[in-house]
Amino acid sequence: MTQHLTVADFANLFGIKPEEMPKACLDMIAKGNWAYAPYPQVERDHIILDFLRRIRDRQFSFVTEGDKDRWIKGWGENLEGFKKSGDLDALTPKYIRPNMPVRLFGDFVKTEDPFFEKHWYAIFREWLLLTYVKGFDHIFEFGCGSGFNVARMAELYPKATVHGLDWAEPSVEIVENLRATKGLNVHGHQFDFFNPDYSLEVPPNSVVVTIGALEQTGDKNAAFMEFLMKKRPALIVHVEPTYDWYDPNSLVDHLAITAHELRNFWRGWHERLNGLQKQGKVEILKTKRAYFGSLVLEGFSQTIWRPL
């Protein structure tokens, strides 16, 4: 039976009331095709069997400390495309594939729009940036990748200084190019989560954003948390797959848990953060499981907090 994501569903997935949805996002929702349906059993079995085969054959890219070559290659391609065309669209990461099953409300669903996830994410990102990045003088995106979030934040908040940080050199070059060619108030810096650069200045009224970036740190993210506790930004916003919030009793979640482990995605962050909150050192303002994602996992769970 075909269903459609409504404004109320978007609000539920973002963790807000429908009346809090910004006008810009309502307009974007109105333009999309949000039709989806459960998979017929045979197709669903096929998806799950294929997933299990990938698990058995270890067919997942995985995080190893120091392995930045694939990022240099990927963002290098975006950099070349951007230099050639001068078009911000050239910064869209290439890893979003069409016609893939989508995770929605804890199950796999089939969507009419082949780019359902990409279009959903565009609305989610706009909402996130309009809601949590507003009113800050300095914006830092750590693990900024192709720079497409950096560019959007600089467009939305021209008075703010936007810093894009990544360990991959082409990312830094893209951000620097954005300033030179588009006149955006952005600055690129090289930065490694495993060895944070304490010479980086984080002025008062700064917000820190990570989007699908800390996921890449495995269990080696204590150094970056320590860095944040020292630098004390006013707000920290993570959009990351969150291991702790899957339901181990659900088959679909179990697959995500296994993929998360095989890929060596980040773990341990929430345990430490909860510990710091108990000690009165941080305030956790929002935690929201995504209940939306790709075939492999839910990449858009929100954790919003601040050092006290």
Ligand SMILES: C[S@@+](CC[C@H](N)C(=O)[O-])C[C@H]1O[C@@H](n2cnc3c(N)ncnc32)[C@H](O)[C@@H]1O
């Ligand atoms: C999945 S991409 C996400 C990029 C971007 N935030 C986005 O939303 O498209 C992960 C990013 O984290 C960066 N990264 C991975 N390990 C890192 C590390 N140790 N230090 C800094 N950046 C890292 C990668 O270079 C890549 O740009």
